[in-house]
Amino acid sequence: MNKLNANKTPSPQPTATQGRVTRALLGWMMRSARVAAVETLSPHFRLIDLEGEGLKSVAWLPGQKIQVAIGSGLSSRTYTPMSWDADAGRTRLLAFLHGNGPGSRWAGNLAEGEGCQFLGPRRSLDLSGADGPVFLFGDETSFGLAAALQGGPTAAEMVFEVSDAAESRDALTAIGLGRATVIARRDGDAHLAAIGADLSRHVARGARFVLTGKAQSIQNVSQALKKSGMASSNVKSKAYWAPGKTGLD
Numbered sequence: 044m045n046k047l048n049a050n051k052t053p054s055p056q057p058t059a060t061q062g063r064v065t066r067a068l069l070g071w072m073m074r075s076a077r078v079a080a081v082e083t084l085s086p087h088f089r090l091i092d093l094e095g096e097g098l099k100s101v102a103w104l105p106g107q108k109i110q111v112a113i114g115s116g117l118s119s120r121t122y123t124p125m126s127w128d129a130d131a132g133r134t135r136l137l138a139f140l141h142g143n144g145p146g147s148r149w150a151g152n153l154a155e156g157e158g159c160q161f162l163g164p165r166r167s168l169d170l171s172g173a174d175g176p177v178f179l180f181g182d183e184t185s186f187g188l189a190a191a192l193q194g195g196p197t198a199a200e201m202v203f204e205v206s207d208a209a210e211s212r213d214a215l216t217a218i219g220l221g222r223a224t225v226i227a228r229r230d231g232d233a234h235l236a237a238i239g240a241d242l243s244r245h246v247a248r249g250a251r252f253v254l255t256g257k258a259q260s261i262q263n264v265s266q267a268l269k270k271s272g273m274a275s276s277n278v279k280s281k282a283y284w285a286p287g288k289t290g291l292d
C-alpha cells in the first residue's frame with residue numbers, strides 16, 4: 044500500500060511510538076476538506092468536489108497530485124486535481140473506479156458532507172517547460188489531468204486507451220473533453236501499436252508528448268516515439284498504476 048510520505052525518503056518500519064508521531068505529523072501537514080459534491084457520471088467514474096478553508100490561497104499547477112488518506116492508517120491513494128479555485132477553497136477530482144482497491148472503494152462510497160484529508164497539491168508531472176500544446180497519452184486515470192490542461196497553454200491533443208469506450212466517451216463529454224480520441228484496449232495490447240504509430244507522425248515536427256496511465260503502456264508508446272526519433276527532452280511521463288502494484292507513486 045502507498046504510505047503517506049512527506050519527503051519521499053525511504054524509512055525503516057516505524058515502531059508503535061514512531062507510528063503515532065508520524066501520524067501526528069502527517070495530521071498536521073495534511074489539508075482537511077469536506078466533500079462538497081459527488082456526481083456519479085457512470086458505474087466507473089465519479090466527480091468529487093472537495094472544499095475547505097485549508098484549500099484557500101493554495102498555489103496549484105495543472106499536473107500536480109494530491110494524496111488522499113484512506114482509512115485510519117497511513118495509507119493513501121493519489122488523484123489529480125482537475126481544477127483548483129484558491130479563492131473559494133475548492134478542488135475537483137475525477138476518480139476511476141477500476142475495481143475493489145481501497146481508493147476505488149473510497150471514491151465509490153464517498154457522500155456529500157463527509158470529511159477527508161490529503162497531502163498536496165504536490166509536484167508530479169512538471170509541465171512548466173512546455174510552452175505550447177502537447178500530445179497527451181493516457182487512460183481513464185488521466186482524464187483529470189487532461190481536464191486540468193484544458194484551457195491552459197499546454198492544452199492537449201488527447202488519446203486514451205480505455206476498457207469501455209462508450210462509457211469513457213460519455214465521461215469525457217461530461218467533463219468537456221468530448222473531442223478526445225478513445226481507443227479500446229485489445230488483447231495483447233495490440234491497440235498500442237496503432238497509438239504509437241499515430242503519435243509518431245508528429246515527432247518530426249518537434250511535437251511534445253506527455254505519457255501517463257499504465258506503466259507498461261507508457262513504456263510501449265515511449266519506445267515507438269523514440270524509434271521515430273523523438274528527443275528525450277520532448278517527453279514527460281508519469282506512471283499512474285501498474286498491474287499487481289498498489290499505490291504507485
Ligand SMILES: Cc1cc2nc3c(=O)[nH]c(=O)nc-3n(C[C@H](O)[C@H](O)[C@H](O)COP(=O)(O)OP(=O)(O)OC[C@H]3O[C@@H](n4cnc5c(N)ncnc54)[C@H](O)[C@@H]3O)c2cc1C
Pocket residue numbers: 108120121122123124136137138139140141142143144145146147148167183184185187188281282283284285286287288289290291292
Ligand atoms: C500522480 C498520480 C495521479 C493519479 N491521478 C488519478 C486520477 O486523477 N484519477 C484516478 O482515478 N486515478 C488516478 N491515479 C491512479 C490511482 O492512484 C491508482 O489507480 C490507484 O491504484 C487506485 O487505488 P485503488 O486502491 O483503487 O487500487 P490499488 O489497491 O492501488 O490497486 C489494486 C490493483 O488494481 C489494479 N489497478 C490499479 N489501478 C488500476 C486502473 N486504473 N485500472 C485497472 N487496474 C488498476 C492493479 O493491478 C493494482 O495492483 C493517479 C496515480 C498517480 C500516481
